[in-house]
């Protein structure tokens with residue numbers, strides 16, 4: 001009996017001690033404040049000798065790494081943020097759109113100014129209505145919404161006799177806001193939760209889109225939005241295709257004290273990196289894990305393979321709360337075609353339109369929402385670190401119309 005007791009004590013006491021230490025560590029991390037997520041080396045998965053991908057295989061292809069040997073041992077390591085002399089304080093999120101909206105009106109040939117110039121003419125002829133229609137189509141509003149807007153304007157200008165410039169402006173503003181649809185839910189699903197086991201699960205945001213649209217930049221800017229909102233964030237550099245992407249992401253994170261999980265070798269399996277990033281987010285009690293992807297649109301099957309695998313491994317660790325599609329607003333119809341493919345393949349829940357500062361095609365906001373039935377949640381209005389704003393229909397239209 002005494003032997004059994006001794007054995008129980010011998011096993012039980014150290015176990016309790018280890019558990020106690022772990023609980024204390026987790027508690028300390030949770031209470032260490034939102035802007036400085038800890039990235040201790042001891043939580044980093046050890047880079048191990050996982051066999052490199054055979055020569056000639058596409059880096060990151062599903063053929064190179066069976067699912068059951070995915071992370072934690074895929075040469076992925078959580079790099080502590082590069083020590084920065086001082087952490088930057090991102091701009092507050094509230095009021096960002098209002099601050100940036102002037103860039104919409106200044107871009108190229110502003111949609112709002114052109115529309116107002118025609119609508120202010122004394123007697124609107126059929127040619128004037130054609131000009132309005134053409135202006136809307138050139139701004140990528142799309143055929144359906146353009147027809148609706150022209151019909152509504154004709155009705156009110158002709159029937160109700162709206163003529164006075166301020167009234168015309170108010171009418172156009174109201175109609176554009178209706179088309180942009182202020183009722184759409186544009187909240188980002190970034191609240192952490194609890195798993196069935198009662199343990200912490202971070203929110204996970206997967207960022208997809210073709211290369212060059214601004215994905216990595218958007219992930220970096222979004223990390224700042226979240227930090228400004230008091231959230232703790234982990235970045236996952238699952239764009240293992242472009243070697244510099246992980247460095248770029250790490251730099252973005254380091255500026256605001258956010259750790260980046262990345263691979264220590266080029267061409268690593270992106271799903272392995274995504275898995276480790278989410279696991280790190282769980283372990284460190286982070287609120288949100290943002291995962292950057294390569295999203296090469298070589299063909300639909302390849303894309304489906306890659307994003308499907310990333311999604312599957314992420315959801316083993318935590319639910320995927322948001323899939324953001326990054327679209328370059330300057331690419332017009334081409335961007336819409338890309339959007340369709342990604343929406344089919346990746347289950348997109350929100351759109352980020354970048355480079356709206358450099359185009360007169362602001363109408364793409366309306367077209368892309370109609371096309372995909374998914375709301376624009378964020379817009380990029382410049383290359384500055386805080387030039388990303390949560391989308392607001394009225395602010396956006398005011399930007400288009402100019403002050």
Ligand SMILES: Nc1nc2c(ncn2[C@@H]2O[C@H](COP(=O)(O)OP(=O)(O)OP(=O)(O)O)[C@@H](O)[C@H]2O)c(=O)[nH]1
Pocket residue numbers: 209210211212213214215216217218239242245293294353354355356357358379380381382383387
């Ligand atoms: N003017 C402007 N430039 C932007 C905006 N967003 C991103 N960019 C620029 O677009 C370029 C491409 O951005 P990246 O973030 O590297 O694009 P990516 O999609 O990650 O590209 P890959 O890593 O090759 O897949 C960079 O020069 C960014 O500064 C924006 O809102 N406005």
